[in-house]
Amino acid sequence: MINNKKISKFAISIVKDIQNKNFQAYLVGGCVRDLLCGIEPKDFDIATNATPEQIRKIFKASRIIGKRFKLVHIFNRAELIEVATFRSGEDSSNEGSLVKDQAGKILRDNIWGTLEEDTYRRDFTVNALYYCPITQKIEDHNNGMKHIHERVIVSIGDPQKRFAEDPVRSLRAIRFSNKLNFKIDTDIKHAIYDKGSLLLNISNARLFDEFCKIFLNGMAEKNFAKLCTFGLNKYLIGTNPEKNEFTSNLMIEALRNTDRRISNDQSVTPGFLVAALLWPQLIEISNQKGEINLRKFFRSMDRVLRRQQKITAIPRKFHTYIKDIWVLQLKLQSRIGKQPYKTLKHPRFRAAYDFLLIRERASGHRNTLGDWWTNFQKNDDQIKKSLITKLAEENQESNKKFGFSEELR
Ligand code: ATP
Ligand code: MG
Numbered sequence: 001m002i003n004n005k006k007i008s009k010f011a012i013s014i015v016k017d018i019q020n021k022n023f024q025a026y027l028v029g030g031c032v033r034d035l036l037c038g039i040e041p042k043d044f045d046i047a048t049n050a051t052p053e054q055i056r057k058i059f060k061a062s063r064i065i066g067k068r069f070k071l072v073h074i075f076n077r078a079e080l081i082e083v084a085t086f087r088s089g090e091d092s093s094n095e096g097s098l099v100k101d102q103a104g105k106i107l108r109d110n111i112w113g114t115l116e117e118d119t120y121r122r123d124f125t126v127n128a129l130y131y132c133p134i135t136q137k138i139e140d141h142n143n144g145m146k147h148i149h150e151r152v153i154v155s156i157g158d159p160q161k162r163f164a165e166d167p168v169r170s171l172r173a174i175r176f177s178n179k180l181n182f183k184i185d186t187d188i189k190h191a192i193y194d195k196g197s198l199l200l201n202i203s204n205a206r207l208f209d210e211f212c213k214i215f216l217n218g219m220a221e222k223n224f225a226k227l228c229t230f231g232l233n234k235y236l237i238g239t240n241p242e243k244n245e246f247t248s249n250l251m252i253e254a255l256r257n258t259d260r261r262i263s264n265d266q267s268v269t270p271g272f273l274v275a276a277l278l279w280p281q282l283i284e285i286s287n288q289k290g291e292i293n294l295r296k297f298f299r300s301m302d303r304v305l306r307r308q309q310k311i312t313a314i315p316r317k318f319h320t321y322i323k324d325i326w327v328l329q330l331k332l333q334s335r336i337g338k339q340p341y342k343t344l345k346h347p348r349f350r351a352a353y354d355f356l357l358i359r360e361r362a363s364g365h366r367n368t369l370g371d372w373w374t375n376f377q378k379n380d381d382q383i384k385k386s387l388i389t390k391l392a393e394e395n396q397e398s399n400k401k402f403g404f405s406e407e408l409r
Pocket of ligand 1 (some may be wrong): 028029030031042043045121122123124127128166168169213
């Protein structure tokens with residue numbers, strides 16, 4: 001049923017090596033699910049009854065990671081495979097410890113268990129399938145196969161309780177339902193409505209990871225739409241799409257652009273998306289009677305970033321990038337003398353120009369500044385010069401066309 005040729009040889013060799021030491025080992029989780037759905041797995045995870053220390057001893061190139069959730073990473077030159085020890089839920093009295101907070105959120109989960117126990121701590125039935133590539137058999141204790149055939153995301157256990165334990169499961173349910181084109185089971189829908197607000201208790205670092213998984217996987221637009229239906233968008237992005245039409249259009253255009261880039265195998269960075277998604281907040285603060293107040297603009301950049309930081313962390317390395325894209329939106333406006341040449345040479349020009357096009361599309365204003373820059377970039381020096389002179393000859397007002405007026409209304 002599963003074609004082993006679609007599985008990483010390295011992952012299969014690890015399973016064999018573990019089994020040869022008389023432990024159990026299976027491929028598990030997303031890779032089994034994806035293979036059964038005809039999707040190419042992103043990565044291959046392994047589950048075993050050997051402890052992290054025992055695994056560590058079998059593989060030279062390996063390392064134990066994590067505290068909340070201990071795992072072993074095994075590497076070769078090209079790949080990294082994650083090996084997790086079977087865990088049991090509660091009521092166990094062996095070496096590890098399951099620690100919960102007042103809301104029932106799991107803080108630490110290192111109680112070892114059996115394969116069957118391990119299935120119950122996984123989130124959804126379709127994520128709880130264990131495949132042995134040697135016997136080619138699948139272990140299925142929660143009707144995962146049935147739900148794959150029925151194309152539905154079903155929680156393992158009561159979703160109200162499971163989502164309180166880990167509120168990120170709400171986001172995961174939405175992401176998987178779009179990725180696999182599966183329905184979300186009704187009980188899960190209720191749990192998302194009831195427990196979604198617990199996402200407030202999740203660390204901004206973990207939410208940044210989820211932000212990337214949900215918006216940089218090629219399905220950003222669909223995921224955003226579903227997040228909005230459930231009212232979860234605010235736990236990932238501080239900008240309210242309902243603020244006005246421009247804001248909602250801009251957010252959708254930016255997400256759509258990200259999806260398009262991924263489907264064209266172009267690079268994507270969370271920095272660009274964050275810059276785009278937060279832009280409406282920045283211009284709202286800088287808005288003074290329909291014009292950008294430069295002083296406020298420059299002063300508010302850090303404030304807008306800080307506001308978002310409270311929701312999702314934004315790694316330091318992206319801050320300058322984001323601010324560059326913002327400041328370049330102002331620079332792209334001025335096309336006098338030597339300025340356009342300088343702007344064109346800026347290392348972030350391309351990203352800033354892409355963002356300009358997105359802003360124009362969102363404001364329904366076309367054939368203006370963006371087109372001018374499209375022309376300016378692709379033409380030779382002679383024409384570049386003439387583009388600037390022509391602009392200077394026309395009145396200065398048209399120079400400002402597609403100012404910020406459309407966005408600042
Ligand atoms: P993908 O890698 O495509 O995002 P995945 O299912 O592999 O999907 P991972 O986050 O890599 O997702 O997790 C691997 C497996 O670990 C999942 O399939 C699931 O069984 C389990 N798992 C991960 N996160 C959770 C969670 N928050 N709660 C319960 N189980 C989880
Ligand atoms: Mg995975």
